[in-house]
Amino acid sequence: MRGRPLPIWYDRRYRPPIPAIPLINSTIGRRADYVIGYLLDRELIVPSQIRNAPAIAYDQLALVHSTGWLDSLADPEELGPLYGVPPAALQVGEVLRTIRLACGATLAAAHESLEQHQHGLNLLGGFHHAAPEGGSALSPVNDIAIAIAVLRGEGFSDRIVVLDFDAHPPDGTAACLRDDPAAWIGSLSGVDWGGVVGADETVLPKKTGDREYLEALAALLDRMPPTGLAFVISGGDVIAGDQLGSLGLTLAGARQRDLLVAEALSTSPTVWLPGGGYHRDAWKVLAGTAMAVALGSDEPIEQIDPLHERFARTAATLEPQALGASTELTLDDVLADLGGSPTASARLMGYYTAAGIEHGLERYGITGHLQRLGFEDIRVVIDRRGKGGRIRVLTGREPDAQLLVECVVERLDLDGRQLLYIEWLALQNPKLQAGPERPLLPGQEHPGLGLAREASEVLLQMARRLNLSGVAFRPAWYHTAYTVRHSCRFVDPARQGRFEAMLRDFKQAPLDEITRATADGRILMNDVTYPWEPEVMVHWLNGGPDDEAAIAAERCAVRFSLATPSE
Template sequence: MQPTPTPWGWHRSGTGQGYRLSLSRLLRRAFRRQLRWLRYLVRPPRVRFVYAPAYQQAIVGAPLDPLRADRVLAFLTNEGLIRREDIATPIPAALKNVLLAHTPEYLKALERPETLTEILGTAVSDAELEQILDLQRLMAGGTIHATRLALATGCTGVNLGGGFHHAGPARGMGFCVFNDIVIAIRRLQRKGFSGTVLVVDLDLHDGNGTRAAFAADPSVHTFSIHNQHWGDTQAVESTSIALGSNVTDETYLGTLLKTLPPVIERLRPRLVFYLAAVDVAADDRLGNWSITAEGILARDRFVVEQVRHAGAALVVLLGGGYGDNAWRYSARFFSWLLAGRVVEPPDNESLTLLRFRQIKNALNPLHLTHAGESSWELTEEDLVGILPGIPRQTRFLGYFSKVGVELILEQFGIFQQLRARGFRNPELQLELDHPLGQTLRIWGDASHTELLVEVRLSRSARALPNREVLVVEWLLLQNPRETSWGHRSPLPGQTHPGLGMLRELFGWLVVVAETLGLDGLFFRPAHYHIAVQSHRFACFVDPAHEALFRKLQALLGQCGLAQASHLVETGQVLQLPSGEPLVWEAFPMVLPVSEELKAWASGEAYEGAVAEAEKGIALTLRSTPVG
């Protein structure tokens, strides 16, 4: 039997030989690993990253992006700055090392969920307790490993996690259970390290736990610039500067440039830990400073250059950063650290699709189509087409098993993001026999009382001429636990606030379409705001409808999305010269996936037709709003 190509270019044969790596390939891989290790010994890389997939575990109560580190890695690998196989994998910090930083009484108290509830500010179950402790111990192990790499090879060791600087010897706080910095330093000291250590903590919040741990230790200097003090600032070796709120680049960088160099000059540290936190950013969800992207990068470069000039080993930790854009500040810094130049990261939509493609390409196709545990028993799937009365569909979109759908949603981090929003046990449901298409639902838990995601899909070769597309018949994203809209206004058609995951769901749908070899996504936006949110990557099928939408955008460009959608919905947009209200119609849109459809959507013929149609469209806003 001839090998059969799959959507990934991976081959299998009827003999089963295609599923096994040959001995020669295994030997070649082992040889390449040894060659890379020898290369590191002779010419070690300037930067080594430490990361584990378990870092994606959301911390209950913390508004951290659980995918922050993975987003950074997706960007760096795509730019060819690092290779995934070169990333070091940590192991959890040994309990004996944790005890060097924290009291036995405190560790005993961590066996009670109420202790973590106090630290995280939200209720913690018994099951979540173990997950949180395991995660922070693993990240502490990551800081230990990054320190080992920095001292042994002279590279900059980067742990894509850690920075739990609020945890003190006898208590945790502010999402910090174990202080990974203290654990790593105390472990070194126990092993005989006698050099001076400098901790440069540029998190927005005070590094109070680290300072308390070393308050009486003259060999460790804690340097922290923050918004306000979180406790006693007295220590034998400490610089603690509170700048208050609404800090700008000028004040922040001026303070850093004035205060850090004298500390480094006096101490001559052998080892520096740098908390390169980005919660100082102007758009941070929890921050109250106004530091720009340029200011954060200038800060990072200054710290690294000071440390390099002093000849000290350097360990970098992520520290704080809250919101979807936090990863981009770290990515800029690491691109400069690796390449000596700044590579601008893509927007979140492009990065999401990039991550998903990387993950999909790393998955074994069998895992997406296999139904689960193998069995000798006949299933309904085995009997379809053989016995009468069993006509029902058994594959999502004719390809994915339910296990395959769950796997890809888990791997893409969609379930993880739902957990981070408080839905700790999301459950997938597939309805495969609906006459209008197959439906995927994600519920908050097994009780099926809280619907989070509902999407109805079908494959169609008739929606577009000579093209097969994935038709999105219906899409719902909502957070049923949210009752307050806060500073936002509800969008037309919304019963509950959204999940803030439209980008991830569309990215998943694009990868599904690519996997199935389809030309694109086809959908009809029921409201103006849906078209706006989709238009960056999609266009209207009819150039005349695209022209109308562009005219609407030009007219409503100064309005917020909710206000603009409300104006369209309530007939405040008038057509000239008739003066008739514009009625929004769900004209079809397409998000191109295949190269042929992308070429059509961006081609001269399409753009020419749009420009011609725009000449005949004139819109204005009603002078006296009604409704």
């Protein structure tokens, strides 16, 4: 079947509207967006290969799941625990929309794969923990079982194979298919849950690497019976370092897995699904799956920041006039410079109007995501302040408007290089309250929106458009610096070295524990209490100084530890 264009099901709403949950926002939530952007940018696919995800019908869900369970999903108290979030964090209707789109796409992929006798890829699905009477672990319903039930009802009686290569066993899928004698489940996982009845299950030891994994895969494929249709969960949680998986594959090993499976199913209609993936590189596993199935390629995924690429791609399509750029001096500019009160058309940094920023937020997809989080009447207000100004993103109508985002910016001259300096940035969700299940981090007044990465990218694109050298800020807390550790660095090389030493020495510790310990003065550097140093960090747009030797020297000179209670 290789050589045919691979149909790919995708929807921007695949990202569930769940705020400030790292696993959701950083991995699974953004994964489909990252993959589709990467494949299109490199012309590995063309737009005509992308299929819209249709929502599954309720009566189709009910072919597998009990009415009681389906009805309970409308209750945030029931749905919230499946995603590990408090009920107040959920916009139930929008979360269920994401679920229904994924399930509908899995069914649509099965139909097209059978009709065209080819492979298809759905960029969200493989909810293999959902059983008929309940779901768990990001699996509210079982999309594979639902698709099979619909096909059986339509008269498809051939054998169906489910190959589950997620790092966790297919307990829910086995429960859903236990009464289907023509279904065969093969599983290769890294967790022993006491055996999955109805599955040909292989449980591998923790940290199993490429060679041992591929040997076990070959044995499983040898046992696989002939099939009229296959579903493959090409789990992204099998790579070493995954937050929830325990296996130890490399990205190359995961690609070889997909190539071997694609070859074994080369004559069978097949639906590919991503399953789990909780590592920052999990999107690369899924992009690799697409390349393996569509092209038979083992070419490595490039080392890029996919979110940055997406924002840069969008920024290139934004016309300066739409953002507010003008070479003419306006009355608002004069009033602001004289200390008067500018109107709503005043420009931030002499460039952006409020309407222009609203246009940009819409094009970047931020406004749409905020709306899915339940916020309406979203608007931007700009206040001019000296060399910069303040941006506020508000929701609701006056006098009950609430603040979502506040950012104060100005120009900073750093050794002759002009930077966009972020004096203050706050992103907050007024719908949520702090509590035992959602404690605030140091410096927080409200739970966040889960859009810190997107906000950073907007500021980077602003700096680039203003011909500045980068974006600078002073991280007041450890977790703030940690969040941007891959893209920003402290200007002082010794300070950067100490920060990298902290990252090294606390690599295995939870982030919230270390940032609280830092705020409480419970961090030791070389056995002496270490006060956090909120010095300037910069994301350089065109390369920063070459000071690796000084950074390395300081990194090697210090050791960090947590003070014991007695200390």
